[in-house]
Amino acid sequence: MILEDDDSFVQQEGLAPEEDSSEQRGRGIVIWLIIFLVWILWTAGCFFFFRDDMVRAFQESGVPELISSMQEEEEHSTHRDVTLVYPLADGTSVTVQASALRYGGDSFHDTVEALIEYYPYEALSQGAVNLVPSQTELIGLSTSDGICYVDLSEEILSAPSLGSYTAFDQIEDTLMLSPEIEKVVFLVEGTAVS
Numbered sequence: 001m002i003l004e005d006d007d008s009f010v011q012q013e014g015l016a017p018e019e020d021s022s023e024q025r026g027r028g029i030v031i032w033l034i035i036f037l038v039w040i041l042w043t044a045g046c047f048f049f050f051r052d053d054m055v056r057a058f059q060e061s062g063v064p065e066l067i068s069s070m071q072e073e074e075e076h077s078t079h080r081d082v083t084l085v086y087p088l089a090d091g092t093s094v095t096v097q098a099s100a101l102r103y104g105g106d107s108f109h110d111t112v113e114a115l116i117e118y119y120p121y122e123a124l125s126q127g128a129v130n131l132v133p134s135q136t137e138l139i140g141l142s143t144s145d146g147i148c149y150v151d152l153s154e155e156i157l158s159a160p161s162l163g164s165y166t167a168f169d170q171i172e173d174t175l176m177l178s179p180e181i182e183k184v185v186f187l188v189e190g191t192a193v194s
């Protein structure tokens with residue numbers, strides 16, 4: 001039995017020698033590097049020649065304003081400006097602007113929560129009172145066809161009044177500041193208040 005080396009066998013049979021797999025891999029990498037470099041040069045050339053047009057199109061698209069408004073909204077996303085009504089002893093009332101926590105609901109929900117939680121110094125300094133007890137819980141609030149349904153916990157029933165003006169009146173007057181609300185219907189623990 002005679003052993004021939006692979007190269008001599010390939011030469012005798014007239015076969016093309018096999019390429020080294022590391023050479024094939026090297027050529028593949030080189031081809032991809034060339035494609036990548038051409039892509040980078042193409043992108044840089046387009047940017048260089050069309051930069052002014054691209055900048056103008058970007059500015060006209062409104063994206064910069066959208067980005068800045070999103071940043072401002074993010075800064076204020078935890079609070080919302082609300083207007084609250086507080087009664088005075090003489091039968092009139094004052095409106096006070098406040099920054100209320102956002103609870104994930106709409107502005108009406110946050111407004112009622114603010115009436116429950118806050119007693120701004122501005123209202124206090126004018127002699128206004130808050131009739132809504134701080135122990136009151138807002139169970140639910142929804143609006144439909146201009147009617148706002150407000151469901152409160154039973155603590156609202158023990159709220160003090162200022163003459164004939166009650167906590168329900170204070171909440172209603174606050175919500176009615178919005179032109180979207182035509183009427184407010186109150187519920188206590190799910191039962192309508194008459």
